[in-house]
Structure formats: C-alpha cells, structure tokens
Amino acid sequence: MTTIDRRGVLRGAALTGGALTLGAWTPAWAQSRTPGLLPVVSGDAIELRIARMTRTVDGVAARAIGINGSSPAPLIRLREGQRARIRVINDLDVETSLHWHGLLVPFQYDGVPGVSFPGIAAGTHFDYDFPVRQNGSYWYHSHSGGQEQEGLYGPIVIDPAAPDPVAYDREHVIVLSDHSRSSAAAIFRRMKLQPGYYNFQRQTLGGLIAGRDQSASDRLAWGKMRMDPADVADGTGATYSYLINGHGPRDNWTGLFVAGERVRLRIVNASAMTTFNVRIPGLPLTIVQADGLNVEPVTVDEFQIGVAETYDTIVIPTEARAFTLVGESIDRSGMARATLSPRIGMTAPVPPLRPRPLADMVDMGMGGMPGMEGGPPRGVDPSVERNASRTLATHGMAEPVMDHAAMGHVGMGHAAAADDPDDPMAGMDHGAMKMRDFDVAPQVAKTPGVQTLSPMPVDRTDYPGQGLSGVGHRVLTYRQLRSLERNPDVRPPARELEIHLTGNMERFMWGLDGKRMVDTHEPFAFTQGERVRVKLVNDTMMGHPIHLHGHFFDLVTGQGDHAPRKHTVLVQPGGIVSFDLTADAVGDWAFHCHMLYHMLAGMMRVVTVRPAGDAA
Amino acid sequence: MKHVLTLLAGIAAVPAAAQDHAGHAMPGMTMPAAPEPPAKPATDPRAGHVMPQAPAADPHAGHDMAAPPESTGEKTGTDLPAGDAPAPPVPMPHYADRIWGGPAMARARQTMMVEEGGGQTFAQLVVDMAEIQTGDDGGSYRWEGEGWWGGDINRLVVKSEGEGALRDRLDSAEVQALYSRAIGPYFNLQAGVRHDIRPTPTRSFAVVGIEGLAPYWFEVEAAAFLSTKGELLARVEGYYDQRLTQRLIVQPRVELNLSAQDIRATDTGSGLTTAEAGLRLRYEVAREFAPYVGVHWERSFGDTRRFARAAGDGTGGIGVVAGIRAWF
Numbered sequence: 001m002t003t004i005d006r007r008g009v010l011r012g013a014a015l016t017g018g019a020l021t022l023g024a025w026t027p028a029w030a031q032s033r034t035p036g037l038l039p040v041v042s043g044d045a046i047e048l049r050i051a052r053m054t055r056t057v058d059g060v061a062a063r064a065i066g067i068n069g070s071s072p073a074p075l076i077r078l079r080e081g082q083r084a085r086i087r088v089i090n091d092l093d094v095e096t097s098l099h100w101h102g103l104l105v106p107f108q109y110d111g112v113p114g115v116s117f118p119g120i121a122a123g124t125h126f127d128y129d130f131p132v133r134q135n136g137s138y139w140y141h142s143h144s145g146g147q148e149q150e151g152l153y154g155p156i157v158i159d160p161a162a163p164d165p166v167a168y169d170r171e172h173v174i175v176l177s178d179h180s181r182s183s184a185a186a187i188f189r190r191m192k193l194q195p196g197y198y199n200f201q202r203q204t205l206g207g208l209i210a211g212r213d214q215s216a217s218d219r220l221a222w223g224k225m226r227m228d229p230a231d232v233a234d235g236t237g238a239t240y241s242y243l244i245n246g247h248g249p250r251d252n253w254t255g256l257f258v259a260g261e262r263v264r265l266r267i268v269n270a271s272a273m274t275t276f277n278v279r280i281p282g283l284p285l286t287i288v289q290a291d292g293l294n295v296e297p298v299t300v301d302e303f304q305i306g307v308a309e310t311y312d313t314i315v316i317p318t319e320a321r322a323f324t325l326v327g328e329s330i331d332r333s334g335m336a337r338a339t340l341s342p343r344i345g346m347t348a349p350v351p352p353l354r355p356r357p358l359a360d361m362v363d364m365g366m367g368g369m370p371g372m373e374g375g376p377p378r379g380v381d382p383s384v385e386r387n388a389s390r391t392l393a394t395h396g397m398a399e400p401v402m403d404h405a406a407m408g409h410v411g412m413g414h415a416a417a418a419d420d421p422d423d424p425m426a427g428m429d430h431g432a433m434k435m436r437d438f439d440v441a442p443q444v445a446k447t448p449g450v451q452t453l454s455p456m457p458v459d460r461t462d463y464p465g466q467g468l469s470g471v472g473h474r475v476l477t478y479r480q481l482r483s484l485e486r487n488p489d490v491r492p493p494a495r496e497l498e499i500h501l502t503g504n505m506e507r508f509m510w511g512l513d514g515k516r517m518v519d520t521h522e523p524f525a526f527t528q529g530e531r532v533r534v535k536l537v538n539d540t541m542m543g544h545p546i547h548l549h550g551h552f553f554d555l556v557t558g559q560g561d562h563a564p565r566k567h568t569v570l571v572q573p574g575g576i577v578s579f580d581l582t583a584d585a586v587g588d589w590a591f592h593c594h595m596l597y598h599m600l601a602g603m604m605r606v607v608t609v610r611p612a613g614d615a616a
Numbered sequence: 617m618k619h620v621l622t623l624l625a626g627i628a629a630v631p632a633a634a635q636d637h638a639g640h641a642m643p644g645m646t647m648p649a650a651p652e653p654p655a656k657p658a659t660d661p662r663a664g665h666v667m668p669q670a671p672a673a674d675p676h677a678g679h680d681m682a683a684p685p686e687s688t689g690e691k692t693g694t695d696l697p698a699g700d701a702p703a704p705p706v707p708m709p710h711y712a713d714r715i716w717g718g719p720a721m722a723r724a725r726q727t728m729m730v731e732e733g734g735g736q737t738f739a740q741l742v743v744d745m746a747e748i749q750t751g752d753d754g755g756s757y758r759w760e761g762e763g764w765w766g767g768d769i770n771r772l773v774v775k776s777e778g779e780g781a782l783r784d785r786l787d788s789a790e791v792q793a794l795y796s797r798a799i800g801p802y803f804n805l806q807a808g809v810r811h812d813i814r815p816t817p818t819r820s821f822a823v824v825g826i827e828g829l830a831p832y833w834f835e836v837e838a839a840a841f842l843s844t845k846g847e848l849l850a851r852v853e854g855y856y857d858q859r860l861t862q863r864l865i866v867q868p869r870v871e872l873n874l875s876a877q878d879i880r881a882t883d884t885g886s887g888l889t890t891a892e893a894g895l896r897l898r899y900e901v902a903r904e905f906a907p908y909v910g911v912h913w914e915r916s917f918g919d920t921r922r923f924a925r926a927a928g929d930g931t932g933g934i935g936v937v938a939g940i941r942a943w944f
Contacts, residue, residue, distance in 0.1 A: 095727075108715045114728025116712055118720040145732055190903070193740050193943070197903050204859040223832045226802065436801070448769060448798035492696035495703060504801050506829060509734070509768050516768070517733025521725075525706045533698035554694050561693030580694050588711040602734025610707060 038070055038154070038175075038245060042077040044085060048098070050142075051091035055151060055179075057241050058248035058388065062181045064151035065092065065142070072175050072246045072270065073140070073154025080135040080161040086128040088120060095119045095144055098128070099549070099590075100156065101308060102138040102292050102567040105130040107587025110549050112143045115590050115606055119144060135160035136292030137266040137310045139175070146184020149272040149596055153177065157266060158292075165484060166288045168264035168314060172255040176278075176305070176327050176336055178240040178271040179248075188597050191234055195508040198236040201333060201356045202228065214358065225435055227452070227541065229359040231505055232466060234542075234597060235273035237334025237387025242274065242327060249337035249389040252347065257340055259320040264288075265313050269305045272596035275330040275543060275570065277304050277468060278311075280323050280340065281351055285313040287476060291566040293552065294484035303476035304330070304465035306545035306570030308594040315340070322348035330466060330543075332356045334387030352393035357467030359541050364435070365454020365574035441539070444500050445514035449602075451504040453539045460575030461557045466543070478577075479557045481564035487554050489582040490561040493533035497524065501571060501593070501603070503540040509601060510540075510593065516602025523606040524591065526583035535578045538571040544598065545570045546577075548607060549589040553579035568594060583609045739765040740943060745896075747939025749912055753930075754783040758912075758937075764796070771796040773806060778814065789813040792823055803828030810841055815882050820844050833857070848876035849884075863900045867910075869893070878919055883927055885919020890932070898941055906941045 041048070048067045055064040055071050067073035078084055090096045097119050099111035109130045113119030120126040135158040142152035155173045180187060190197040207213035214222065214229060222229055247253035257263045265285075269276055279285070279302035286299045289312035297314070305311055317323060320342040327336035332353045339347055361367075435452045444450060464475035503510040511519070526532060533556065536546055547568040554563035556578040563580070571577045592604035713721050729735075743761040760777040773796045778789030794808035803826055810821040825839030836854040843849070855869035871892040875884050896910030915932030916924050924931045 108712060112728070114721070114724040114726070118712075118716050118724040119727075188736075189738055192736075192738055194903060200862045202859060202862060204861050206861050220832070226829060226831060226833060448801050451801040487693050490693040493698040494701035496698040496700075497703070506802060507768055507798070511734065516735075517728075518730050518735035521708070521729055522706055523708075525704050527704045530701075530704070556694045558695065559693075560691065560695045563694040586711075600732050600734075600736070604733060608707060608711060610704070610711075612704075614707075 038072055039068060039074040040077055041068070041074045044083065046076065046084070046086045047089065048073070048086060049089045049091055050096050050098075050152065053151075055246065057179055057243065057246075058250040060181070062179070063183075065147050066151055067154060070154075070246075071151035072177065073152065075154060075173060076140065076156045078132050078156065078158045080132055080158055082132050084128065084130055084132050087125055088128065089125040090120045090122055093122050095121050096142055096147060096152070097144045098140055098152075099143040100128075100130075100138065100140050101547070102136075102310070102552075103130070103156070104133050104550065104552075104585065107550055107585065107589060110587075110589065111140075112549065112590045115588050116549075132158055134158060134292065135164075136289055136294075137173070137268060137312050138292050139268045139270050139308075139310065141270065143590070146188065146272075146596065146600070148270075149178075149180070149184040149187065151179075153270040155266070155268050155270070165294055166264065166312070166314070167262060169261040170257060171264040171266060172340075173245070174255075174265050174267040174325065174338065175243075175245050176267065176269045176271055176274075176276050177243045177246070178235060178274040178329075179243050180235075180239045180241075182239055184272070184596070187235065187239065188600055191597055192508050192601075195234065195505055196228070196231065198234065198238045199231065199331075200236070200238050201232075201331060202230045212355075225364075225452075226506070227359075227364060227435075228505070229363075229541075230356070231541065232357060232359060233274070233329065233331040233333070234508075234595070236331055237329060237389065240274065240329070240334060240387070242271075242276070242329060242334050242336035242387075242389065244325065244327065244336045244338040247338065249335060249350075249392055253338040254344055254346075255338065255340050256344070257317055257342060259342060260316070260318055263315050263317065263340065265315060265325075266310065267305065267313065268310045269307050271307055273307065275304060275306050275465070275545070276327040276336065277302060277330060277465065278325070278327050279303075279473075280315060280325050282348075283315045283317060283323050283340075284474075285315060287311055287313050287481070290481055290564055291552070291568060293565050295564055296482045296484055296562075298476065298480045298482075299474070300476040300480075301473035302464075302468065302471065304468060304570070306543065306568060306594070307596075308545055308547050308568040309566070309570065322346040324348040324350050326351060328353065330357075332467065335389045335392070337389065337392060349394035350392045353390055354467070354471075359466070359573060362458070362460070362463075362575075363466065363541050363573035365452065365457045365539060367458030367460065367574055368456025441500050441537070443498065443513055444502060444539070445519070447511075447514045447519070448507065449504050449509035449511050449516060450502045450514045450539070451506065452541070453500070453502075454537060454574045457537050457539075457574055457576045459577070460572040461555065461577060463572050463575065465570075465572070478555055478564065478569075481555070481557070482559045483554075483562045483564050485562075487561050487563055487565065489531060489554075489580075491531050491582075493531045493580050495530075496533040496535060498535045498537060499524070501536060501538045501540060501544050501546070503542070503598070503603070505541065508597075510595075510598040510603035511601075512603060512605050517604045518602055521606070523588065523608040526581070526607065526609045528586050528609055528611045529582070529584060531580060531582045533578055533580050535576060536569070536571050538573055538575050541573045543570050543572050544603070545594040546592070547594045548581070548591050550585040550587065550609075551581060551583070551589070553581040555579050585609055586611060735767060737765065737767050739763070742943040744941060745939055746942075747908075747912075747937045748782065749935040749937045751933070751935050753781055756781050756787075756935075758939075766796070769798045771804075773808075780814075786814050788815055794823060794825070799826075800828070802830075806839070817881060819847075819882070821849070830854070847879050850874040850876075865898050865900065865906075867894075867896045867898065867908075869896065875920075880923070883920065883923035883929070885917075885921070885923055887919070888917045889920040890914060890916045894937070896937070896939075904943050907939070908941060909936070909938045911935070912937045 053066040064071045097111045097113050107116050109128045110116040138156040141148045203213040241248045245253045284299050286297045322341035325338040441453050461478035468475045500513050502514050552565040589607045591607040592599045741763040745760040749756045758779040762775040764771045764773045773794045775792040780786035790812045792810040794806040796804045796806045799805045806825045808823050810823045812819045821841035821843045827837040830836045838852045841849040853871035858866045873889045875889050877886050892914040894912040896908045898906040898908035900906040913934040921931050
C-alpha cells in the first residue's frame with residue numbers, strides 16, 4: 001500500500017464512494033472500480049427482465065439483449081440449499097429462454113425450448129423454481145437462436161452451505177465473451193455462405209515465401225486432402241471484440257486487490273464461439289475448481305478454456321503492482337484484456353498477440369501414427385490483423401519465460417515433444433491414409449456432412465491445446481485435474497456409447513454421428529441410474545466444447561475415483577474424450593457442441609433418461 | 617494519512633471476506649480438513665509444487681491430503697473398464713409433453729430441431745464475373761453468376777452467363793434453372809433446364825452436371841446439355857484461387873466447350889468448339905466485393921472455327937479485362 005500516494009487515495013475514494021458506503025453488502029465479485037459494473041441479484045425471489053438495449057464496447061455502441069438493463073446479465077448469487085424462484089419477463093418481440101448452465105435442476109426448468117419447455121413467448125413471463133443442490137461458479141444464457149451471442153449471458157455464483165475448502169480473501173468474477181456489431185443471424189449466414197469468411201490468417205503465397213506458413217510440400221499434401229490447417233476458428237477477431245465482464249480491451253476492466261491477498265478469480269467462458277487461452281503474466285494460477293466443482297489445487301501459468309467451461313483460480317499478487325489478465329483467442333486474432341491492480345488507473349504491460357497456430361496431423365486424427373506431433377506454430381501476416389487489440393501490446397514487452405523444467409511438470413513433457421523440428425509429414429504416404437473411411441466408424445451416417453473421419457484418433461486429454469505446446473511455461477491439461485472429493489458413483493460403467501463429432505468445414509455443416517439435429521430426432525437413451533462410458537471421437541479439425549445438460553460426468557483421465565467432474569468438455573481436434581456418466585436425472589436433456597453456430601448448424605441431440613420400463 | 621490508508625485497505629479487504637464467506641474464509645486462516653476423510657498423510661508428491669509462492673501458509677495444504685490414489689494397484693471408478701450391457705430401447709424425446717402439453721412442445725420442437733438445428737435455408741446471389749474487355753472492335757462485356765436458395769443438401773440454383781460487343785449486339789446469353797443436391801462432402805449433382813436467349817434461333821436444353829471442390833482446392837464444374845432438337849453439348853470449367861495476401865487473390869480459370877455434332881444453325885462444329893482461359897487478379901475490399909483486372913483469352917477450334925471464318929466472325933483472341941466480383 002505504500003505506493004499509493006494521497007492523490008491516488010482521494011481519486012480512488014471519489015470513484016468508489018458508493019461502494020465504500022455500501023460496502024457491507026456490495027458483493028465481493030463486484031469490487032472492480034471500473035464504471036459500469038454488473039448488478040447483482042440474489043435472494044428467494046429474483047426477477048429478470050429481458051429486453052433490447054444498447055451496449056458500448058471500447059467506445060463503440062452496438063445493439064444487444066440484456067437483463068435488467070445490463071449485458072452481461074446480472075450476477076445471480078445463490079446459496080446452496082436455498083430454493084431459487086426466478087421470474088423471467090420477456091420484453092423482447094421474440095421468444096426467449098434462460099438455461100442455468102451446470103445447475104442440476106428438474107428438467108422442466110432447464111430452459112431449452114423444444115426439449116425441456118415450450119420457451120418464453122414474447123410479452124410473457126415464466127417462473128423458474130428449483131432447489132439449489134450444489135455450489136460453485138456457473139453461468140446462465142439464452143438457449144433461443146442467437147440471443148446468447150447478442151449479450152444474453154451472465155454469471156451465477158452459489159455459495160456453499162458447508163465451509164468452503166477454498167480459502168480466499170477476495171474474489172472477482174471474470175466473464176469472458178465475444179462481442180460483434182453484426183447480428184447473430186448475419187454472422188451465421190456468412191459462415192454458411194463462406195466458412196472462411198472471418199479468417200484473415202489463411203495461408204498465402206506471401207506467407208509461403210516469408211516462411212510463415214506450411215512448407216510447400218506440406219501444403220501440397222494438405223491441399224490434396226482439401227484440408228486447411230489455418231482453419232482454427234470460425235469466429236475471429238475480424239468481427240469479435242473479446243470482452244471481460246462486458247468490457248473491451250481498451251475499456252480495461254480492472255479488479256482490485258491488496259498485495260498479499262489470496263484472490264479468487266471465477267473465470268467463465270460465456271462466449272458464443274471463442275476458445276480462450278488465459279494467463280496473467282507474472283502470476284501463477286492455482287486452479288481450484290473446474291466447472292463449479294472443486295479440484296485438487298494445481299498451479300499453472302496458462303490454461304485453455306473452451307466455450308461454457310468455468311475455472312476458479314487463486315492468485316496471490318505479493319507486489320502492489322498491476323497485472324494484465326490476457327484472454328487470447330485460440331487463433332490469436334485478438335484478445336480480451338483486464339487488469340488486476342492495487343488501485344484504479346494502474347496498468348501493466350500488455351503482451352503482443354502470439355503467432356497463430358496451424359493444425360497438424362494429430363488435429364487431423366492421425367495421432368496414432370508415430371512421429372505425428374506438430375511442428376512449432378508459425379508467424380502471422382502482420383498486415384492483415386483485424387482486431388483492435390493488436391495495437392494494445394506494450395512496446396518491447398517480451399513474455400516472461402519461466403523455467404519450470406526443473407519442476408518436472410506434467411505439461412512440460414508434451415511441450416518438449418512438440419518442439420521436435422522433424423517434418424511431421426516426412427515419409428508419409430498420404431495416398432494410403434484414407435481420411436473418410438467409414439469402416440473406422442460404422443455408426444456414422446454417410447452424409448455430405450462428414451468431411452473426414454479420424455483414422456487414428458487418440459486420447460488428447462494430456463494436450464494443452466492448439467498453439468500451447470512449447471510456449472515456455474506450464475499449461476493446464478485435463479489429465480492434471482483431480483476431483484477434491486471422491487466421486488459419488490464409482491461403479492464400473494455397464495456399457496460404452498461411442499459418439500462421433502462430425503463436420504464439413506467446406507459446407508459449414510456440423511453434426512453428431514454424421515447427422516444434424518434436423519436429420520434425426522432420435523435421442524441418446526439412458527435408463528435411470530445406469531452408468532455408461534461415453535466416448536466422444538472428434539472427426540473434425542476443430543475443437544468442440546461438448547455440453548450435457550442436467551448432469552456432471554466423470555472424465556476418464558486415469559484419476560480413478562477422483563475423476564474431475566464436468567458439465568462441458570473440450571474435445572481436441574482429432575482427439576478422443578471418454579467420460580463416465582451416471583444418468584440419474586430423469587427427463588429430456590440437451591446435448592450439444594457449445595459453439596453457438598455449430599449447435600445452430602445441427603451439432604446437437606437430445607439425451608433422454610427414463611426410469612426402467614418407461615419407454616413411452 | 618496512515619489511518620486513511622489502513623482504513624481503505626481494511627474496507628477493500630473486508631467485504632470479500634465478511635459477507636458470504638464470513639467465518640470460514642478468513643485471510644490466512646488454515647481451513648479444516650476437506651469434507652472427505654483424508655485417505656493418506658501429506659506425502660503427496662504434488663505438495664512441493666502446488667503453491668510455489670507460499671507453501672507454508674497455504675490453506676490448501678489441509679485438503680491436498682485428501683486424495684492421492686492408493687498404491688494397492690486396485691482400480692476403481694473411472695479406471696475400471698466398461699461392460700457390454702445392452703443399451704435401453706430408444707423412446708421418442710417427448711418427455712416434456714407430460715408437463716407442458718403436446719401442442720406447445722410440438723411447436724417449440726419444430727423451432728429447435730429444424731429451424732435452429734441445421735434445417736435453415738439461405739439464399740445468395742453471386743456475380744462471379746461482370747467485366748469489360750478491350751478489343752479492336754470497341755470492346756466487349758461478359759457476365760457469369762448464379763443465385764441459389766435452399767439448405768445444406770437441396771438447393772434451387774439459377775445460373776446465367778453471356779457476352780456481347782459493347783457497340784453491337786448481345787452475342788450469347790443463357791439461363792439455367794437447376795435442382796442441386798449435395799452428393800458428397802465436396803460435390804453437388806445438378807439437373808434442370810437451360811435456355812439460350814442468344815444466339816438465335818433460341819435453344820432449350822436439359823442439363824445434368826456436377827460441381828464442387830476437387831483435390832488441391834480446384835473448383836470444378838462439368839455439365840452435359842441435350843437440346844430439344846437432340847443435340848448434345850458439354851462444358852467443363854475450373855478455377856483456382858491463389859491468395860497472394862489475405863485480400864489479393866489471383867485466379868487462373870479455364871473453360872472448354874464441346875459438341876457431339878455439327879449444328880449449322882448456331883455455327884457450332886463437332887468436337888472441341890471453344891476454349892477460354894483467364895487470369896484475374898482481384899482485391900477483396902470486403903469478402904463480398906472485389907474489383908479485378910486480368911487477361912482473357914479465347915479461341916474456337918475445328919469446324920466451329922471454320923464456320924466462324926466463313927461467316928466473317930472472330931475466332932478468338934486475347935484481351936485485357938476489368939470487372940467486379942461480388943455476392944450478396
């Protein structure tokens with residue numbers, strides 16, 4: 001605190017007078033002094049009014065949909081054991097809905113039109129009523145059309161009934177999102193008409209000559225397969241501003257701390273299409289919770305967060321200086337940026353966007369072949385970056401590269417392997433490798449929606465994410481997550497269900513087992529109480545955050561009866577994720593890719609859980 | 617001054633701890649053991665690096681004990697293999713009907729499963745080429761484009777192309793109306809009708825064709841045309857977009873026209889009738905709008921060439937073109 005001069009104190013006091021006066025009940029998460037904080041709603045009777053509004057991001061106004069005049073929507077703060085009675089009033093001229101992402105509610109209050117209830121018609125209201133059976137960090141969002149993209153999302157924090165095993169002095173909720181001035185309908189149409197519409201980091205002749213892209217021989221081999229290694233993200237910084245708590249990178253949302261405090265960051269990826277890589281240069285991140293459930297603490301320097309995942313992390317800034325929180329989009333076309341600081345107005349250097357990653361053979365589902373690890377990520381054409389955050393970088397700032405090799409960290413082994421300079425394509429006969437052989441996946445429908453089938457998919461839960469191998473510091477992998485509590489059900493799964501994540505990036509068609517939602521209304525069926533191992537095989541070159549409503553599932557990552565339990569799992573390109581599911585919640589539930597436009601393109605199915613003998 | 621600072625620091629820190637977490641998350645306080653009974657003493661190999669900053673004061677130390685796997689080798693939970701029990705019968709997913717009623721759910725289901733589940737329809741108008749070409753005779757113009765409406769698999773496509781002399785008549789103009797169906801990840805099968813407005817006498821054809829993306833990113837199109845008079849024609853074309861930069865794109869393009877017989881009425885000879893090749897350099901101001909410049913070469917062959925000469929018409933040549941590629 002000694003760095004705060006008198007003027008700073010006065011300015012801080014003036015800005016935060018309200019918070020000081022109302023300190024007794026100002027929620028901890030709202031301790032940023034940045035103007036424009038999200039409101040907080042709590043208690044036994046909550047009212048949420050959904051309406052159109054105008055929001056301003058980095059000084060530019062755009063149309064949005066908000067709740068109680070706010071986008072992101074208010075923080076809903078609940079207490080484990082209470083009953084949540086939430087009246088949702090629809091002041092839009094179209095139908096809407098709210099889904100409580102990760103909350104275990106009776107299925108009729110899960111909020112998916114067409115699956116759990118009829119939706120909330122324009123001008124009407126709907127009363128949600130459910131017991132709060134859990135605690136942790138969650139979020140909520142519209143499940144109607146593209147409303148989620150247009151601002152209809154907000155965080156949920158549920159305080160535990162028992163003492164919280166996670167100790168902290170202060171908390172901040174960090175809601176990551178992607179914001180566009182284009183409507184969701186316009187974005188979806190462009191992706192459909194030209195799937196690479198927003199990709200301004202494709203391979204070019206200029207890139208080939210400059211050595212930023214694949215070598216000529218690799219490019220020829222990939223071209224023969226009609227695969228584009230630069231197709232890492234459908235929505236990019238060309239249309240998105242990446243937000244933290246509704247603030248653009250220039251708005252610079254700021255959360256305060258006092259040096260030495262244990263600060264809990266409740267990080268929610270509420271974006272429509274963006275996988276983020278999150279780090280705070282200079283602060284190790286101790287992950288204590290994933291998807292709302294406690295995990296054994298694991299300390300990393302960066303982690304990838306898929307759409308709809310949440311991670312709680314403890315940081316302990318021991319110095320009274322500012323730190324930059326960076327949420328870099330997976331394709332490195334832009335970043336979300338916020339500041340953690342002892343006082344308002346202090347900023348820290350902003351690192352430059354790192355070179356964009358290119359997909360490799362493992363992403364294509366050839367991970368089972370020896371020597372298929374990808375090469376190092378390459379550079380980007382600097383003349384075409386479209387996102388305003390590109391100019392934020394502090395001049396001359398170099399990434400602080402920490403040497404953790406001595407710690408023998410799990411993540412490092414992979415990073416080292418990925419730096420193998422060998423040409424991953426060398427010596428490979430591509431003619432021999434069938435990229436669309438239905439023998440490897442007999443259940444997949446032979447439709448135009450299946451561009452490729454991974455010939456040799458591998459379990460990639462030890463993979464930190466595209467572009468994160470060899471970044472020079474510790475990056476979280478799913479294998480490192482270990483549930484703090486013993487899993488509630490440790491029975492062996494009675495059967496296995498394999499589901500293929502399929503797509504055609506040239507037609508922007510996405511589905512499960514080769515079928516879009518429109519093609520089949522047949523659900524994935526479970527008997528109540530049954531335990532099933534679900535194996536997700538990603539047959540596409542893009543990661544998909546797969547979300548099952550109404551349940552947590554136990555990731556099969558070698559952690560036995562302490563498997564990490566999640567509601568959303570990011571299945572890496574060409575990878576496999578298995579999870580054990582205890583189907584204990586009777587009803588119909590949505591099961592889908594949480595990339596909004598993948599879901600709208602059909603990458604969704606109903607999961608139904610019925611009591612034994614009830615097949616009606 | 618010092619008091620103010622202390623107070624501020626206190627206030628800043630207190631709300632977080634004091635409200636919902638009062639009493640169980642005080643700064644620096646070591647937490648009670650995790651809810652789960654600790655299974656092992658704190659010899660966790662993780663302990664050394666979990667909290668590099670302050671291992672001694674780490675409140676997590678208490679619950680870090682909870683979990684390491686027993687080293688007895690006995691597998692449990694997710695380490696166990698899955699059995700091969702049969703899957704239950706598949707009911708239809710209409711469980712919500714029991715609560716909200718069938719009609720309300722049926723309408724919502726239609727929205728979710730079709731209109732927001734991959735069954736959407738779109739429409740697009742693409743002007744692939746709209747250009748003028750220099751030449752001795754005062755220049756010429758050319759267009760080629762299509763509009764479509766439909767979904768992922770089934771579409772209605774209307775194509776049109778034609779050309780004419782700037783100072784003279786329209787030389788050729790055709791319109792096709794096709795049903796297009798995706799038959800694979802990259803290719804569409806198309807069938808329908810074609811009508812030539814020029815040259816006269818007009819002609820109508822039945823069309824069967826295929827178009828799509830070939831290996832190495834070549835866009836290709838091939839079609840056969842059978843006229844109402846029994847004449848058979850064919851056309852093959854292809855192009856490749858080479859990005860020089862993200863917005864500057866050079867596009868080589870070729871087109872071959874073929875005929876199975878002589879058609880004196882339109883001065884068409886059998887065999888290869890005409891060939892076209894072009895190289896166009898466009899700049900995508902936006903994805904939807906790209907002006908371009910380039911060269912266009914074309915030539916007639918065989919009997920077609922002979923017929924043209926006899927009629928005093930041109931038999932091809934090369935020219936500079938400038939135009940617009942756009943879509944809406």
